[in-house]
Amino acid sequence: MDNELVLVIDFGGQYNQLIARRVREHNIYCEVISYKTPVEEIKARNPKGIIFTGGPNSVYLEDAPRMPKEIFEIGVPILGICYGIQFMVYSLGGIIGKANENAAAEFGRTDCEFDLSCPVFNDLNQKSVVWMSHNDYIEKLPEGFKAAGHSEKCPFAAIADDLRKFYGVQFHPEVNHTEEGKEMLGNFLYKVCGCKGDWTMSNYAKTAIAQIREKVGSGKVLLALSGGVDSSVACALLSKAVGDQLTCVFVDHGFMRKNEGDEVEAAFKDWNVNFVRVDASDRFIGKLEGVSDPETKRKTIGEEFIRVFEEEAKKIGKVDYLVQGTIYPDVIESGLGDAAVIKSHHNVGGLPDCVDFKEIIEPLRLLFKDEVRKLGTELGLADYLVWRQPFPGPGLAIRIMGEITREKLAILQDADLIFREEIAAAGLDRSINQYFAVLTNMRSVGVMGDDRTYDYALALRGVTTTDFMTADFARIPYEVLEKVSVRVVNEVKHINRVVYDVTSKPPATIEWE
Ligand code: XMP
Helix, strand or coil, X not given: CCCCEEEEEECCCCCHHHHHHHHHHCCCEEEEEECCCCHHHHHHCCCCEEEECCCXXXXXXXXXXXXXXXXHHCCCCEEEECHHHHHHHHHCCCEEECHHHCXXXXXXXXXXXXXXXXXXXXXXXXXXXXXXXXXXXXEECCCCCXXXXXXXXXXXXXXXXXXXXXXXXXXXXXXXCCCCHHHHHHHHHHHHCCCCCCCCXXXXXXXXXXXXXXXXXXXXXXXXXXXXXXXXXXXXXHHHHHHHHEEEEEEECCCCCCCHHHHHHHHCCCCCCEEEEEECHHHHHHHCCCCCCHHHHHHHHHHHHHHHHHHHHXXXXXXXXXXXXXXXXHHHHHHCCCCCCCCCCCCCCCHHHHCCCCEEECCCCCCCHHHHHHHHHHCCCCHHHHCCCCCCCCHHHHCECCCCCHHHHHHHHHHXXXXXXXXXXXXXXXXXXXXXXXXXXXEEEEEECCEEEEEEEEEEEEEECCCCCCEEECCCCHHHHHHHHHHHHHHCCCEEEEEECCCCECCCCCCCC
């Protein structure tokens, strides 16, 4: 790929991914790399600019993350953010005031005033609100630097060395609370680094397609399609690159939402791929007979999924490449090793072990989720798949509390469809990040006409979240909930009560099982 490149050097800050996303929003390709990356390697990649992230440490601590001073000698513009500005100041001969002696710590929204002649602040407001989060502070600037912004407590909220093109901000321009943060980053990228902005999904698609073609040659490619955003976009991309050399295996375990299996199949009908839909619902329901423990459900489905996939792969014969839908946050989280929260990355659990193939292709490994969606649209994928909300691998099996029967599955599919229809009709389908119905195993008394009923209670769940690690329950208007409730009770047999889950995560989880 020969796009302009900006490197975000990760010093362990919690916002490192966010900085990279903000840079990409300016149509400039960037990568997050560890501060341990050798300077020679950084230089060889010929970046247009470098951004130092924040980090949890104080620069004067012995084990604080540092880079050799040669990083300041490669002639590339640098923007230091929070810990990044302090590291820059410290390395170039300035003085950092220690937290414990310091009255200048700032947290949260802070008023700042800027020098508009500094290119980073050109054409912006002289006064605006920024997001601060620091204990240590800059006491004395290194030679060549001048103040470019200050707050009440912080005389060096922004600094500049125009000659060497080194800039720094004590605050976080990447978070939305910094009113003009986006513009400040844009100024650094365009006015200081001289970027042109050549990172677009249409360019990406062209390059990726050419690269995949070159790599695959006349080989055979296999992809496990779940119908989720990532595997669907990967399928679309591979299809454009290698056409019918690609086989997509869509294992339909029968716990999809109503009509979903057909919709996924229809979405790929006109694509030039070998599309194999395996209707394995009998197999899966059979395996789950008598199972009510959530973890056993998950495990049983996971294992059976691999068995089915394996059998299909054998029918296809020797496969050269297996596609995985790894995306960039997975790469950052499992690869850099210095962010405060590290989680190992699992993809389609265990698949690579059971299929004989030469190599893995990860065509989305450089993209953030929003970029994956843009790419999907660019490739002409149905909106239904591009904007699909997350859906757990075990599907509705973990939304039917307790033991699963075909009857319960049908009840839940019908009720869930009504909920989705009404959320879409109210125009809430993109603002609520995940919403679904759960069939509880609780029955209660009701009255319909003159008859007493004793039927199931349906729970509705809707959450807003950015990362699905924490979530808030969605404030769905009562009128919408009422519509859903009335329709469900009237249209779906065996449900006589509807409740809405008003618990956040934590303490609850998003799913009920
Ligand atoms: P929880 O319930 O843990 O869910 O708050 C967080 C997110 O993960 C999804 N989820 C799963 N996805 N297999 C999956 O592929 C699973 O077993 C599974 N369990 C939960 C859930 O839908 C939510 O988006």
